[in-house]
Amino acid sequence: MAERLDGTRILILETREEAQFSRLLKEKGADVLQCPMFTIEDAPDPKPVLDWIARFVASPFDDLVLMTGEGLRRILKVVRQHGGETAFVEAVSKSRKFTRGPKPGKALREIGLAPDVTTEKPTSEGIAEMLATYDLKGRRVGLQLYPEKDHTVLIGAIAALGASIDTVLPYIYDSKAADTNILAAIDEMESGRIDSIALTSSGQVRRLVDAARAHGREEQLRSALAKTPIASVGPVVSDELQAYGFRASITPAEDAFFMRPLISAMSVALGQSATRNATA
Numbered sequence: 269m270a271e272r273l274d275g276t277r278i279l280i281l282e283t284r285e286e287a288q289f290s291r292l293l294k295e296k297g298a299d300v301l302q303c304p305m306f307t308i309e310d311a312p313d314p315k316p317v318l319d320w321i322a323r324f325v326a327s328p329f330d331d332l333v334l335m336t337g338e339g340l341r342r343i344l345k346v347v348r349q350h351g352g353e354t355a356f357v358e359a360v361s362k363s364r365k366f367t368r369g370p371k372p373g374k375a376l377r378e379i380g381l382a383p384d385v386t387t388e389k390p391t392s393e394g395i396a397e398m399l400a401t402y403d404l405k406g407r408r409v410g411l412q413l414y415p416e417k418d419h420t421v422l423i424g425a426i427a428a429l430g431a432s433i434d435t436v437l438p439y440i441y442d443s444k445a446a447d448t449n450i451l452a453a454i455d456e457m458e459s460g461r462i463d464s465i466a467l468t469s470s471g472q473v474r475r476l477v478d479a480a481r482a483h484g485r486e487e488q489l490r491s492a493l494a495k496t497p498i499a500s501v502g503p504v505v506s507d508e509l510q511a512y513g514f515r516a517s518i519t520p521a522e523d524a525f526f527m528r529p530l531i532s533a534m535s536v537a538l539g540q541s542a543t544r545n546a547t548a
Contacts, residue, residue: 276464292528301456303446334376404429
């Protein structure tokens with residue numbers, strides 16, 4: 269049957285969006301192995317987040333750059349814990365809102381707002397390129413950051429446009445406890461019990477490699493990925509794979525870098541593979 273994944277075992281590296289990814293894969297008939305890579309935790313010290321919120325409410329930023337939907341939701345969690353949600357949402361409504369891809373836009377709509385501009389490239393580089401087309405001289409820019417990413421280049425690019433920048437990091441990743449899960453997933457791939465590994469963020473690639481290196485298993489990871497078809501959601505993930513010497517063999521159609529197009533590409537590629545194996 270076209271566009272199905274029946275009989276395939278797919279490994280996904282579980283993050284905040286992977287519950288939806290797992291559900292979509294299962295709807296296509298796949299057996300999904302979910303590998304938790306880290307947990308998302310609130311910022312250990314809420315004071316910098318509270319101070320940022322207070323500055324925002326007292327004098328709304330001219331522009332607000334939201335890098336992740338999780339970031340806005342975590343900020344809102346702090347706001348609700350300490351009161352003042354109405355004032356905060358009103359302040360956000362007064363700012364021109366830039367979002368890195370569709371996920372922050374979804375979080376905005378949850379509070380009755382919408383992005384003014386969404387970058388076509390859902391990357392830090394895409395945000396920098398987009399902001400460069402606007403006159404930001406003398407404007408105050410609120411910038412929501414996310415963990416495990418060096419934002420120095422992005423902050424420098426915004427500063428070079430003449431803006432003043434006020435950053436906030438509202439959550440962190442806790443990854444140490446998940447190393448056992450990652451090593452078990454590498455064993456599953458090495459043993460040939462995985463039909464494909466599906467990657468939806470560059471951070472997943474880095475996390476795989478870092479965990480393998482930390483436990484002296486990098487060569488095993490390379491062997492495991494060499495025998496496991498790698499499905500990549502888009503060029504950002506594919507480029508990260510190439511940086512470590514890996515190659516994605518399954519990618520969605522051009523300019524369709526989302527979960528559903530990725531699953532369609534997997535259905536075609538893995539379905540063809542299954543057909544070849546059945547007729548061999």
